[in-house]
Amino acid sequence: MPTVITTAGFRFFFYSNEHLPKHIHVEKAEKTAKFNLEFVELIKSSRCNASELKQIRNLVEENQELLIQKWDEFFSN
Numbered sequence: 001m002p003t004v005i006t007t008a009g010f011r012f013f014f015y016s017n018e019h020l021p022k023h024i025h026v027e028k029a030e031k032t033a034k035f036n037l038e039f040v041e042l043i044k045s046s047r048c049n050a051s052e053l054k055q056i057r058n059l060v061e062e063n064q065e066l067l068i069q070k071w072d073e074f075f076s077n
Contacts, residue, residue: 004070007059014071022071026056035060037068 003013010028022037033045033056040060045053060067 002070002074004067005063007063008055010056010059012059012063012067014074016074018071018075022068024060024067024071026060028052037064037071040064 001013001015003011004024005012010026012024012026014023014025023043024035024037026033026035031045031047031052033048033053034043035041035057036043037060040057042053042057048056
């Protein structure tokens with residue numbers, strides 16, 4: 001489970017056996033979310049409230065280029 005970034009208490013990561021479309025998993029304590037990277041949108045979440053999902057979405061948008069770059073680097077090997 002490569003961690004790409006950790007910010008605002010959230011860990012952004014992907015699993016080593018991922019599939020398309022490009023997406024990122026996010027966790028903080030027992031809260032999780034999964035966002036599409038190419039067209040930033042929520043795929044699913046568990047235990048996150050609306051405020052947290054908005055914060056995560058903003059972080060994904062702010063780091064979108066880096067997250068896609070890290071996906072491409074990891075899965076091109």
